[in-house]
Every structure is written in C-alpha cells, then in structure tokens.
Amino acid sequence: MKFFEAVPSELFSPLASPNRILYADALDVLYAAYQENLKIREDVLYSMLRGRLEQELADATFEDEDIDEEELRDISGRARFLIRKLCSKGWFEKERGDDFEEYITIPNYSSRLLELFHQLRDDSPARGYSYVFGTFSVLKTADDSNNAYDKMTALYSAYDNTTALISLLQMVYHNVKHYFQTQIDMQDVNQVLAAHFNDFGQKVVEAYIRPLKIKDSVPKYRVPIQSILRRWEEDDALLMAMANEALRDKRGKTLEDCRADLLRKIFWIEERYDNLEKDYLEEIDTQVRRYTRAATQKIENLTNRDQSVRGNLNVLLTALSRNRRAAELVDQIQPAFQLYEQSFLSEKSLWYRKRPEKRTKTASVLIQDDQAPNTEEQVRAAQLLQSKYGRAAVNAYVQGWLGDADIRCSEELSLEEDKDYIMSLLAILGSKDAAAGYVVQELDGIFCKNGYSVPQMQIRRKEKKP
Template sequence: MKFFEAVPDELFSPLASPNRALYADALDVLCMAYRQKLRLPEDELYSMLRSRLEQQLADATFEGEDIDENELRDISGRARFLIRKLCAKGWFEKERGPDFREYITVPGYASRLLELFHELRDDRPARGFSYVFGTYSALRVADETGSAYEKMAAVYTAFDNTQALIRLLRLVYHNVKHYFQMQLELHDVGEVLSSYFDDFGQKVIEAYIRPLKIKDSVPKYRVPIRTVLMRWAEDDEQLAAMARAAQQERRGGTMEDCRADILRRIFWVQECYDDLEHDYLDEIDAQVRRYTRAATQKIENLTSREQNVRGDLDAVLTALSHSRRADGLTDRLRPVFQLYEQSYLSEKSLWYRKRPGKRSRAAAVLIEENETDAASAAQAAALLHSEYGRAAVAACVQGWLGDRDTCLSTDIPLENDRDYVMSLLAVLSGGSRRAAYQVEELGGSVCENGYSIPKVQFSRKENEK
C-alpha cells in the first residue's frame, strides 16, 4: 500500500502553512484530550483549545486561510475554525451520539501520528525499557509452567522485543552522531560542558547506555535466552504443539507454515543475540568514547585559545604542571596571581624515577693493541695439538672403524678415562661439517667398566670412502 493510500492527501497541509506552530500546538491538545477520555465531546475539545491556546489564537493572522469573518472576530471563532480545519484535513472525524452531542473519533493513522508528535515534543529522557529482561522473563515462565500456546506466544514476544531492542540501539547510535554535529556549533566552554553532562549525559547515557549495561544487559541474559530457544527448536513434539496453537490463532495457513515461521523467529532471535555485542553494543561504546574524547579536546582548545584571564591562567597552570621544580616560577607569578605551592606526601614521595640525561659526543678512545704473549701463544698451541684435540679425536674414530664403514658404541673399548672422554668428544664432533664421519643416535646407553655412554652409530661420510 502506498503512503497516501493509508492517509489523506492533505493531512500534513496544516503543518506546512504559515500558522504551522499553532496547528502543531492544536494537535498536541488533541492528543492530550484523546488520552484523557474514551469518548471525547467536541465542546470539550473546543474548551481545551480556547484555554490552552488563547494567546496563540489571539496573535495568529490566518492570512490565506479559508476562515470566515465571524470566526476571525474573536478567540472562540478562531478555536472553532481550528476544529473545522483539522477535521476537514483528516486528523479526526465526528459522530453524533445517542444524546445528540458531537463526539470526536480519531482514526488509527492519526492516533499513531499524534503519539509520535507528542513524544518528539517531550524533552524528558526515556526511561523504563526492558526488552532483554522482558524476553528472558517471557521465555523462562513459558518454559517452566507454560502450555504450548504460552510458549508460542513467548516466541513471538521474544521476536517483537528483539526487533524493538535493535531499533533502540540504532536510535542510540545515530543519536550520538547527532551530538557530534551539535558540538561543532558550540563555541563556549560552558555550552560544551552543558551539552555533554546535561543533554548527552541524561538523554543518552542515563536513559539508554546505563540500562543496557546493568538492568537490561545483553551479556547477562543472552545465554538463558538462547538455551530455552534451542531446547524448544530441538523438540519436535513441542514444535508441533506450538504450530498447532499458532494455526488456531491464524498466524499461518497450515501447520507446516506455522512451524516454519516459529523456527524462523527462534533462529533469528538466537542469531541477533549472538551478534548484538559485536555489531551494536561495541560500536555504540566506541562512538561514545569518540564523542567524549572530542568534547574533552574541544574544551581544552577553547580554554587555551581564550585571550583573557582564564586563558592566561590555563597557560600558567599548564607550565606549572610540567615543571618538577616550580619554586622560582611560583615566586615570579605571586605578585600577579595569588598562587601558593602546596605539597603532599605519598607512597612515592621518597623515590624519583631516574631520568637519563642527554648524552654528548665525546672524543674517541684509542685502544692499544698489546703484543701477543709468547707463553699464551704456546699454551694455546699446546691445547690445539693435545691428545684431546680434533685431530686426535678423528684418528681415534678412524681406529674404531678400521676397514668397516660403520661401528656401534658397543664396539668402542672403555678401559680407562681417556677412552671415555674420547667417545664423548667423538659424539660431539660428529655434527661438524669438517668431520670425516657422522653420528646417528640410536637411543639408550651402553655401560662398560663403570662408564656409561649414549648408544650411537659412527659411519664414514660418502665422500670419505
């Protein structure tokens, strides 16, 4: 259905006229009267318009309006013109009651628009939503003591509450973006502070963010909600009973259609609760942090940019805060500002973190090379050519191999300490590229004459054959 098939074509024309403020106030009076009484007589609406819009009716010019001269003459006639105009444009209808009085009836589209307009005019922050807790409560009660009909109704309630929650989260996200835009137009520190603490703090943080973190918390109720829904989705008999109840309520043509619709809603709610934190809550938290950081930076910029006493004082206090030894600066400022240094003791008062000084380039230090000591050189040469040198180890391994290509550690004689040391050095030297043999560990150990060595296999390298 198209929009103007659901509402009259000229429904919004009063709100586009020069007297749109007067018509908007008249619609708000109509909304209040509609809320107060089930049956609203026309004369009571007329009295409410006169009493609440007396000054606006007196100041209105009604240029270009189809108002009669008799109606334009006084406030009573102007109030009756408002009733006639709003009725002609489709905001309400009239019917005659059994007592021959005219009664006001408000169509469905008009009542919804009136409620919306009244909420937009209401500057008080929203309170009292409990979509997550309402979903949890409905599912828990139905799961514990509910019939198939109550469980079916709980699924539809969970679906509606989750949709409302997502709409609320979108509203909060875009509302924070709106405060970003408003902040660009503020050029006073007091206005920025008032916008953040009074408007943003009360209408966003206290109204929406705080309940979502404490009372209507998604992380708190997500697991119980998903558990109940998953248990119902896996119970075929329970699903059949719920589908039968939904068919009786005419929520679908056949039981299969009702069953498929219930499963679709169950899976959709589960998926939403799986993604709510990542897709919505984390994004909102990041947006709030960005707005807080932007407000703080703007306050700092506005304060430091002001060319008055406050701006100068901010610069002075900033310099004092950056100076560890501000005694001299405080003494120089004391004739201008009544500033006095105050100190206090804390757990770190007796300890200061050492700050490295700036290193300066010093002259190069020359290192004198001493002549090689002949005794040290001889000692080094003796170690290299000792009985435990590389050559001695290689010769010992060649003696173990003999004409064979391989030998095991069990073939090595372990008669004294020298044989034991040479076997260990042979194993260690086998990993060298210059060694003429290679060592393969076989696991375990070999014990002989009180000596224990690992069980290995020595083999010649191919290029050494």
C-alpha cells in the same frame, strides 16, 4: 498500499502553512485530550484549546486561511476554526452520541502520528526499558510451563522484544553520530561542556548505554535465552503443539506455515543474540569513545585558543602545575594574583624512583689464582655430566623407545615409573640439540598414562647424512 492511500492526502497541509506552529500546538492539545478522555466531547476540546493556546490564538493572523470574519473576531471563534480545520484535513472525525452531544473520534493513523509528535516534543530521556530481561523472563516463565500456548505467545513476545532492541540500538548509534555533527558548530567551551554532560551524558549514556551494560545486559542473558530456544527447536512434538496453537490464533494459514514461522523466529533470535555484541554494542562503544575524544580535544582547543584573561590565566596555572620548582615564578605574580599551592597524597607520594648513578671508570683489579685446582670437585663435576640424566643417557633412552621403528607417538611410550616420565620431558628439551639422534614434534593435547601427563608428541629418528 501507498502512503496517501492509508492517510488523507491533505493531512499534513496545516503543518506546511504559515501558522504551522499554532497547528502543531493544537495537535498536541488534541493528543492531551485523547490521553485524558475515552470519549472526547467537542466542547471539552474547545475549552482546552482556548485555555492552553489563548496567547497563540490572539497573535495569529490567519492570512490566506478560509476563516470567517465572525470566527476571526475573537479567541472563541479562532478556537472553533482550529477544530473545523483539523477535522476537515482528517486529523479526527465527529459523531453524535446518544445524548445528542458532538464527540470526537481519533482514527488509527492519527493516534499514532499524534503520539510520535508528542514524543518528538518531549525532551526527557527514555527510562525503564528492559528488552533483554523481558525476553529472558517471558521465555523462562513459558519454559517452566507445560502449556504450548504459553510457549507460542512467549516466542512471539521474545521476537517483538528483540526487534525493539535492535531498533533501540540503531537509534542510539545514529544519535551518537548526531552529537558529532552538533559539536562541530559549537564555538564556546561552556556550550560544549553542557552538550557533553547534560545532553549526551543524560540522554544517551545514562538513558541507553549504561542499562545495556548493567541492568539489561546482553552478555548476562544471551546464553540462557539461546539455551531455552535450542531446547524448543529440537523438540518436534513441542513445535507441532506450538504450531497448532498458532494456527488457532490465526497467525498462519496452514499448520506447516505456522511451524515454519516459529522456527524462523527462533533462528532469527538466536542469530541476533550471537551478533549483538559484535555488530551493535562494540560499534556503539567505538562511536562513544570517538565522540568523547573529540569533545575533549574540542574543549582543549577552545581553551588554548582563548586569548582573554581567563585563557591567559589558564595557561599560567597549567605551567605552574607542571613545574615543581616554580617558587620564584609564584613570587613574581603574587602581587597580581593571590595564589596558594594545593597538594595531595597519592599512592606514589611517599617514594621516588631510584635513579642509577653514573659509573666512573677505575683501575682494573687483577685476580691472582694462587689456589691449586680441587681435583675432588672436578671429578664430581665430571660424574654429574655423565649422570643417568645426561644428554647421552637421554639419547640412548629415546633410541631404546624407537627400537626398530622410525616414528613413535606418545601412546607408544612406556610411562611405568618416574624415570620414564623424566626422560620423556628431557627428550623434548634435548630434541633441539644438533647432536641428538631424534626429532620431537609436539602435537595438540595431553596424553595421560599411569598418572603421568605428557604432551602429545611424535618422536622420529633423525635421518643420517650419507
């Protein structure tokens, strides 16, 4: 269906006229009447227009409008003209009730447009959304129930919540982009600060981004949501029961169509929650960091560029704060400004990093070796080098493992005692030695035997050079 087949072709013509501001305000009054009353009497709407738009009606000129002279004469006639104009363009319809009073009815397209216009006019940030928690809650409640209808409706509700969450994340991403463009035209420091802390901080960070990190957290509820959906998709009997309920609820033409639609929605929700953090949340975080960095740089540039007394004073105070020995400079400017030093204690206030002193070159000290060599210590050192865990012993042990084979794996090693365990570790360390007669290749994983754990490895005899 084309757009102007769904709505009247002249529906938006009042909003393109010279009195578009007046008509926009009148539509907002119409929305208020729609919200406050189930049955809207024409005289109630007339009274609301007169009461809320009295000054606007008095100031309007209505040039090139099909208004009668009697209607143009006073505010009451102009309010009647607004009702007649909006009715003729399709914003509402009239009907006569059983009490012979004229009542106003709002078509579906008009009610949706009126709500959209009101939301655009409302400057207060959104609060209280919980799409992720709502998805988990409705699936958890249905999972605990044995009713297939509850599970079917819960799945459709989870699909709607996930769709709304995606739309919200897209809106937040593009809203951050909008603040980038808004910041470009700002040339006043106070204006940039107000836009960052009041507008961006309250309407974006506090309203949307913070709940996504704390209350309505995707990482917190992602695994439980996917676990419930996987149990449902793997249960063929449950899927058929849910498809039967969907068919009775007129959500598909055939049973197979309903089952396919349920699986399609399950797979879609699972895929979205797999990619939400990477495709949406991380991208939004990147944009927020870029905007915050740009706002900080803009404030610094505007402040440093300010050549007024305030800007010069800022430069002066910045220089003083960075110079610990500024006592003389403070004394010089003390007659012009009453400055007082402020200090604070931090975790580094009670110590200073020790700076190494410059070494001076002195005379060399000669060491005289008058002592005779200790033969007993030399013998002990030689015995240590030739101990049972020396390189030669390890090499011989590995050759014993290999035997006639050229390759052995961890599973073929004998780990019967501590010595076997120690030798296996020393074999890995000694395999890099050029004198070793073997090569060890470490593999992924751990091999356990008789309470000993060694890395998975492959010991290969080193080929002898011809």
